[in-house]
Amino acid sequence: MPQPIQFLPPKQDVLSRRATIIDDLRGLLPADCVIHEARELVPFETDAFISYRRMPLAVVLPRTTSQVAAVMKYCHRYGIPVVPRGAGTSLSGGAIPQEDAVVLGLSRMSRIIEIDYANRTATVQAGVTNLSISEAVAVDGFFYAPDPSSQLACTIGGNIGMNSGGAHCLKYGVTTNNLLGVKLVLVDGQVIELGGKHLDAAGYDLLGLVCGSEGQLGIVTEATVRLIAKPEGARPVLFGFSTSEEAGACVADIIAAGIIPVAIEFMDKPAIEICEAFAKAGYPLDVGALLIVEVEGSEAEMDATLENIVEIARRHQVMTVRECQSATEAALIWKGRKSAFGATGRIADYICMDGTVPLGKLSYVLKKTSEIIDRFGLRVANVFHAGDGNMHPLILFNANDPEEAMKAEEAGNEILKLCVDAGGCLTGEHGVGIEKRDLMRHQYTPAELSQQMAVRAAFDEGWILNPSKVFPLEGRG
Amino acid sequence: MPQPIQFLPPKQDVLSRRATIIDDLRGLLPADCVIHEARELVPFETDAFISYRRMPLAVVLPRTTSQVAAVMKYCHRYGIPVVPRGAGTSLSGGAIPQEDAVVLGLSRMSRIIEIDYANRTATVQAGVTNLSISEAVAVDGFFYAPDPSSQLACTIGGNIGMNSGGAHCLKYGVTTNNLLGVKLVLVDGQVIELGGKHLDAAGYDLLGLVCGSEGQLGIVTEATVRLIAKPEGARPVLFGFSTSEEAGACVADIIAAGIIPVAIEFMDKPAIEICEAFAKAGYPLDVGALLIVEVEGSEAEMDATLENIVEIARRHQVMTVRECQSATEAALIWKGRKSAFGATGRIADYICMDGTVPLGKLSYVLKKTSEIIDRFGLRVANVFHAGDGNMHPLILFNANDPEEAMKAEEAGNEILKLCVDAGGCLTGEHGVGIEKRDLMRHQYTPAELSQQMAVRAAFDEGWILNPSKVFPLEGRG
Numbered sequence: 026m027p028q029p030i031q032f033l034p035p036k037q038d039v040l041s042r043r044a045t046i047i048d049d050l051r052g053l054l055p056a057d058c059v060i061h062e063a064r065e066l067v068p069f070e071t072d073a074f075i076s077y078r079r080m081p082l083a084v085v086l087p088r089t090t091s092q093v094a095a096v097m098k099y100c101h102r103y104g105i106p107v108v109p110r111g112a113g114t115s116l117s118g119g120a121i122p123q124e125d126a127v128v129l130g131l132s133r134m135s136r137i138i139e140i141d142y143a144n145r146t147a148t149v150q151a152g153v154t155n156l157s158i159s160e161a162v163a164v165d166g167f168f169y170a171p172d173p174s175s176q177l178a179c180t181i182g183g184n185i186g187m188n189s190g191g192a193h194c195l196k197y198g199v200t201t202n203n204l205l206g207v208k209l210v211l212v213d214g215q216v217i218e219l220g221g222k223h224l225d226a227a228g229y230d231l232l233g234l235v236c237g238s239e240g241q242l243g244i245v246t247e248a249t250v251r252l253i254a255k256p257e258g259a260r261p262v263l264f265g266f267s268t269s270e271e272a273g274a275c276v277a278d279i280i281a282a283g284i285i286p287v288a289i290e291f292m293d294k295p296a297i298e299i300c301e302a303f304a305k306a307g308y309p310l311d312v313g314a315l316l317i318v319e320v321e322g323s324e325a326e327m328d329a330t331l332e333n334i335v336e337i338a339r340r341h342q343v344m345t346v347r348e349c350q351s352a353t354e355a356a357l358i359w360k361g362r363k364s365a366f367g368a369t370g371r372i373a374d375y376i377c378m379d380g381t382v383p384l385g386k387l388s389y390v391l392k393k394t395s396e397i398i399d400r401f402g403l404r405v406a407n408v409f410h411a412g413d414g415n416m417h418p419l420i421l422f423n424a425n426d427p428e429e430a431m432k433a434e435e436a437g438n439e440i441l442k443l444c445v446d447a448g449g450c451l452t453g454e455h456g457v458g459i460e461k462r463d464l465m466r467h468q469y470t471p472a473e474l475s476q477q478m479a480v481r482a483a484f485d486e487g488w489i490l491n492p493s494k495v496f497p498l499e500g501r502g
Numbered sequence: 503m504p505q506p507i508q509f510l511p512p513k514q515d516v517l518s519r520r521a522t523i524i525d526d527l528r529g530l531l532p533a534d535c536v537i538h539e540a541r542e543l544v545p546f547e548t549d550a551f552i553s554y555r556r557m558p559l560a561v562v563l564p565r566t567t568s569q570v571a572a573v574m575k576y577c578h579r580y581g582i583p584v585v586p587r588g589a590g591t592s593l594s595g596g597a598i599p600q601e602d603a604v605v606l607g608l609s610r611m612s613r614i615i616e617i618d619y620a621n622r623t624a625t626v627q628a629g630v631t632n633l634s635i636s637e638a639v640a641v642d643g644f645f646y647a648p649d650p651s652s653q654l655a656c657t658i659g660g661n662i663g664m665n666s667g668g669a670h671c672l673k674y675g676v677t678t679n680n681l682l683g684v685k686l687v688l689v690d691g692q693v694i695e696l697g698g699k700h701l702d703a704a705g706y707d708l709l710g711l712v713c714g715s716e717g718q719l720g721i722v723t724e725a726t727v728r729l730i731a732k733p734e735g736a737r738p739v740l741f742g743f744s745t746s747e748e749a750g751a752c753v754a755d756i757i758a759a760g761i762i763p764v765a766i767e768f769m770d771k772p773a774i775e776i777c778e779a780f781a782k783a784g785y786p787l788d789v790g791a792l793l794i795v796e797v798e799g800s801e802a803e804m805d806a807t808l809e810n811i812v813e814i815a816r817r818h819q820v821m822t823v824r825e826c827q828s829a830t831e832a833a834l835i836w837k838g839r840k841s842a843f844g845a846t847g848r849i850a851d852y853i854c855m856d857g858t859v860p861l862g863k864l865s866y867v868l869k870k871t872s873e874i875i876d877r878f879g880l881r882v883a884n885v886f887h888a889g890d891g892n893m894h895p896l897i898l899f900n901a902n903d904p905e906e907a908m909k910a911e912e913a914g915n916e917i918l919k920l921c922v923d924a925g926g927c928l929t930g931e932h933g934v935g936i937e938k939r940d941l942m943r944h945q946y947t948p949a950e951l952s953q954q955m956a957v958r959a960a961f962d963e964g965w966i967l968n969p970s971k972v973f974p975l976e977g978r979g
Contacts, residue, residue: 141862142758143754143758143860143861143862144757144758144860144861144862145757145758145760166760167760188707190701198679199701201707201710202675202679211949211953215949216949217947217949217950217953218950219950221860221925221926221927222860222925222926223858223859223860223891223925223926223927224667224676224858224890224891224892224930226927227927227928227929227934227938227941227942227945227946228934228942228945228946228951228954228972228973229711229714229715229719229954229957229958230665230678230710230711230713230714230715231711231953231954231957233678233707233710233711234706234707234708234710234711234957236707237706237707238706238707242706252760253760254759254760254761255760277620280621280622281619281620281621281622282731283622283643283644283729283730283731283732284731322803323802323803323806325800325802325803326799326800326802326803329800381700381701382700383620383621383623383698383699383700384620384621385618385620385621385699413701414700414701415701448698448699448700449698449699449700450698450700450703450704451704452704453701457704457705461704464704465704465705468704468705469704469705470694472688472692472693472694473694473695473696474705476688476694476708476960476961477705477706477708479960479961480706480708480711480957480960480961481706482960483953483956483957483959483960484953484956484957495705496705
């Protein structure tokens, strides 16, 4: 990339001790848990934010909390940076390593420890995939609500690190709203527990603080999450509009009316075409923008909610209203939406922005986004969680054209600044990672940033946990 | 009290400079905003946890964020402790001052700044009462969900400090689930903003951290909260059981079935009698325990939910099921419940415990609570938010009998330890305050406590904000 994101300069003393460090790690963990040969390190060089890659010092794949604690105690003692990693699906570069870092992969901690229906909780290891929690309780009529599009692969530990969302978070909330407790290995290897199966906690809400802290405050090794009963029925309905602005205004009016469907997903014309070509979901191709609105409950409840929504949509000259007629059709509609990023990747390189705006500003921000993209001579596909105001413009470009790549990055930055200036923020569910690190200065005043960094230092004074992420590299406390 | 809770020894240098400090404060604020005469200080000596009182150094009642900032800058510079205060309704002593402290009262910052229906938010000053937010938007069909029993008096700033709950939090969540943003004056007088009208925030969730931090991380002067549309209808239903254990088991089964009513409130026989005598709500007097279950939605939805709940209640030999027949009756049922503490205060002195337990343990903890109370030869009335597992045993005693008072405090401590040992925690919605400070050692390991204290120090290194609260006085970082 023409304006490469900087990493902290590697610690030379750590690099020079690489052989010793690997030996030491092999003394702490079973041999198969320490990866250090170049060929085997390749899969850990980057994550789903593929613009950057770095070969890490080593990778450890522990199986227990005690092994994680032993690694942290060792790395803390010798000042070795540690980059935690779930499934490596981060879209903001949250799991990209650095040359002097030990990547601490949680993928082998993939056991479901307990399903407790009496308290409607599941306790799982951090490497369990998001979807497998829902799969484990589906037979009993329950599910785990946050549903990132990567839910087949992404881990609950990664979800906690990024406070991940998903299409169904409009009603059920994002990860932080569904997380009840964690086991956390502190930077020095001490193990603490935050939260539990009960409401609230005495003292400060460190659980909420850890959720979304991008692996900088400690290593989550276990999580207790809330289970939710499946609704009696659920029905996605397609609403087609002539323009993105109309669709956006309709979303704002639904929310302003106090109606909370389970999901309101937005796709503009390019996104509809890309997803339809891939998934054959039956999306209407003659509209300018599409909303997928999911309602749930009894047949009567769904009918009643839908009636209110249709009435609002009519005020915005809705062109098409299509209720799906079968479970198969519903599954296809969601498959189309959830494979949007993958489908886009088939036709172009893209970067996915993740700004969030107050709903009253949705229409305005869509319009301005389009102007920015035009000005840079680029193309964009918008597909996002509209009910939450969580926008995902996918900026299309050719990664082999350095000038276009630079333009895409610049356009992305402008769009995120636009979200902030509209009273929103840089990220909804993908985190800051390395991608938006420098834009934090646009979101926050120096006092706000330095307070965040002071909190970080209260957990990790030496800045060894995922050190290149979240905060601008300059001016650290 | 026979085992008086200790306060930190007053700073002699602050006490000796009292006259200068008052002069200085009068230079910073309009004269009517600084209270210093003994007679006028009396109302600020204690809060609703009336067992302890201290005369503060002075009280300031600023009207603007800048005035709050000026006071903090001054107190920070000279190391003067500051105790923030809303309406003084804390049940855990969160607003009790100390002799060397300036009480910073927010009661004059009581303006509703903005109602924004497009984003379903209200932005208010910290001294606005909880109920007045709902009152301001009622005409448009909205409300603010958390509803502490003290909602007529308590302020949103105090609610944020204690992460307050209320009867209707089972469905809608407590304060932290309904808080979108705050303006926070840091200890040194800098003003920062956390959150806003949008979902999530980039970087750490300092907003969640501040919520429930009992005034120790900064002074909240403004808050943006979520508004919720009033349901089509709502209906409280009374379920009478022969014993508390049956009622408790019924609650656990409702939740385990995945049903989330708006509220499930619990009253045992003594609580029913006390509340009925006061409010004439028509509670059945021939039952051993009562649940008030509120359902909401359309008539059809309420009927359907209720049918499921009645079926579960039958499995627990429910004796009475009574649907209320009118809005007046519904209001009376809630009046009875919400005046429980006041009604108890008419017949005896009491201390109100606030432990939270996993629902699977509710029946067990009720039984054990009763055994503890019997062993101490005391009486107890249980009236609480059962759906959340948030227990409120009111331990009755005679405050003029020092021995009985001591017994009540000891019994309370045993009950809270019982909650913790059952996998729950010390507090659901009243906070730690000075009341449960020393029990934090029972809830947390030294590593967990010291991590919390490190976070506190990252905001207030000199421990001047509400310093005698939340953490044990010994062993501070």
